[in-house]
Amino acid sequence: MDEHPSRLLGSERTENITTPEYLFRTVDEVAKRLKPEAPVQCIFPEAVRAQARRFQDLFPGEVLYAVKCNPGADMLRHMYAAGIRHFDVASLEEIRVVRGLFRDAKLHFMHPVKSREAIRKAYRKGIRDFALDSSAELMKIVEETKSARDLGLFIRVAVAGNSAALDLSGKFGAAPSSAVDLLRQARKVAARVGLCFHVGSQCMDPKAYVGAIGRAADIVAKAKVKLDVLDVGGGFPAIYPDMTPPPLEAFMDAIKAAAKPFVDQGTELWCEPGRAMVAAGASILARVTLRKGRRLYLNDGTYGSLFDAGALGWKFPVRLVRPKKGGKGNTPQNAGALPPSEKLIPFSFYGPTCDNLDKMKGPFLLPEDTQEGDWIEIGMLGAYGSTMQTRFNGFHYEAVATVWPEAAPFAFERPRAQATLVTGVRPAPKPVTLARASRPAPKPAPAQPAQLSLLAPIEAEREDHPAAAE
Numbered sequence: 062m063d064e065h066p067s068r069l070l071g072s073e074r075t076e077n078i079t080t081p082e083y084l085f086r087t088v089d090e091v092a093k094r095l096k097p098e099a100p101v102q103c104i105f106p107e108a109v110r111a112q113a114r115r116f117q118d119l120f121p122g123e124v125l126y127a128v129k130c131n132p133g134a135d136m137l138r139h140m141y142a143a144g145i146r147h148f149d150v151a152s153l154e155e156i157r158v159v160r161g162l163f164r165d166a167k168l169h170f171m172h173p174v175k176s177r178e179a180i181r182k183a184y185r186k187g188i189r190d191f192a193l194d195s196s197a198e199l200m201k202i203v204e205e206t207k208s209a210r211d212l213g214l215f216i217r218v219a220v221a222g223n224s225a226a227l228d229l230s231g232k233f234g235a236a237p238s239s240a241v242d243l244l245r246q247a248r249k250v251a252a253r254v255g256l257c258f259h260v261g262s263q264c265m266d267p268k269a270y271v272g273a274i275g276r277a278a279d280i281v282a283k284a285k286v287k288l289d290v291l292d293v294g295g296g297f298p299a300i301y302p303d304m305t306p307p308p309l310e311a312f313m314d315a316i317k318a319a320a321k322p323f324v325d326q327g328t329e330l331w332c333e334p335g336r337a338m339v340a341a342g343a344s345i346l347a348r349v350t351l352r353k354g355r356r357l358y359l360n361d362g363t364y365g366s367l368f369d370a371g372a373l374g375w376k377f378p379v380r381l382v383r384p385k386k387g388g389k390g391n392t393p394q395n396a397g398a399l400p401p402s403e404k405l406i407p408f409s410f411y412g413p414t415c416d417n418l419d420k421m422k423g424p425f426l427l428p429e430d431t432q433e434g435d436w437i438e439i440g441m442l443g444a445y446g447s448t449m450q451t452r453f454n455g456f457h458y459e460a461v462a463t464v465w466p467e468a469a470p471f472a473f474e475r476p477r478a479q480a481t482l483v484t485g486v487r488p489a490p491k492p493v494t495l496a497r498a499s500r501p502a503p504k505p506a507p508a509q510p511a512q513l514s515l516l517a518p519i520e521a522e523r524e525d526h527p528a529a530a531e
């Protein structure tokens with residue numbers, strides 16, 4: 062397969078490799094076929110779609126996908142194929158990407174602080190829902206939409222973030238008394254009004270939502286206005302090593318119970334999950350550039366997909382990927398001649414840039430003979446992984462491999478013991494060719510009419526969305 066996509070991938074040239082010919086059954090096969098020099102994001106469509114459906118089944122209202130956590134076209138297509146039609150967007154670029162893919166998507170601009178240009182252009186593109194947490198922002202929205210009568214205005218309420226691994230309470234959110242005023246003002250000018258909040262990302266306690274919903278109830282009672290939508294935001298947790306939250310069902314049950322008085326009065330519920338929707342839906346396949354003792358220098362790092370591993374010290378699940386190869390001696394030039402050692406030892410990672418901060422202390426357990434040229438699959442990076450990349454020092458990658466069907470090793474809500482895979486435990490994948498005919502047919506899903514859209518070409522981007530009111 063020398064003429065195959067391996068040629069396309071390299072630190073200086075990356076391509077999107079999700080056309081049907083480039084579907085892989087396992088991550089090992091990605092390494093074997095492509096021998097990628099640059100990192101590759103490996104997406105597991107089945108896991109992504111299953112989680113998107115699960116959210117829609119469990120949540121008693123509308124599920125908006127928070128585009129920021131993974132705005133890749135592939136991820137968005139899987140969301141759409143799983144029935145997601147509402148998207149929480151935070152910038153004109155996110156609007157452009159989602160609109161370019163799906164004309165019938167409903168976009169909601171839930172960033173509480175937007176430029177005037179962004180408000181104006183978003184409105185022209187058909188967006189009607191805007192978040193805000195100050196009267197100055199409310200004024201901007203009214204002015205830039207020329208006092209439109211069809212606005213949906215969402216007051217972002219300040220709530221505690223201390224149950225979350227990533228507290229988001231320091232930047233946005235109106236204090237309750239201001240929220241009361243804003244809600245009254247919004248009610249006068251908007252077609253529909255809502256309250257929204259964010260309990261912090263990777264929230265570990267369902268009670269955080271209960272507290273925030275209680276705060277929303279107080280605000281509505283004081284404002285004495287009809288609330289059309291209560292948006293409980295994102296924050297739902299994923300399962301990372303060392304972080305085992307209650308199951309998603311516990312969050313949903315708590316929200317349902319707390320929000321019942323709203324629902325009884327005809328208020329719609331929305332949520333905007335990002336992390337919990339897609340974290341387990343993708344891995345990064347990185348490569349070891351050099352080993353120095355227990356330090357592994359990788360082609361990905363803190364300025365790439367591993368911001369949370371570097372800046373926050375999160376331990377992501379890792380697994381050595383060393384495609385089997387014939388020959389004697391396990392040199393970097395002949396990596397794969399020998400199977401990896403069964404003994405695991407702790408390593409720390411160092412990224413490709415020259416900056417001192419570009420290190421991830423881990424520890425990450427890998428075979429003791431891990432060496433230059435080996436690949437490492439770093440799991441749970443579907444959310445806030447590739448999207449966090451910078452171009453610092455010239456390092457950047459865009460390659461995406463679709464791994465289908467049952468290859469997600471870090472599947473949703475598996476017990477932790479299984480999440481950190483030990484090389485040798487997983488049965489060796491059967492070799493498959495990359496030809497379209499050899500790919501197992503995806504399970505038919507009649508209830509999901511857009512299933513095939515994954516493989517459909519991206520619709521040409523249109524400035525003049527049909528919903529636009531220009």
Ligand SMILES: Cc1ncc(COP(=O)(O)O)c(C=O)c1O
Binds near residue numbers: 127333
């Ligand atoms: C407005 C808004 N909604 C949703 C999200 C998604 O949050 P999470 O990824 O924690 O679910 C964020 C994340 O920053 C956000 O700012």
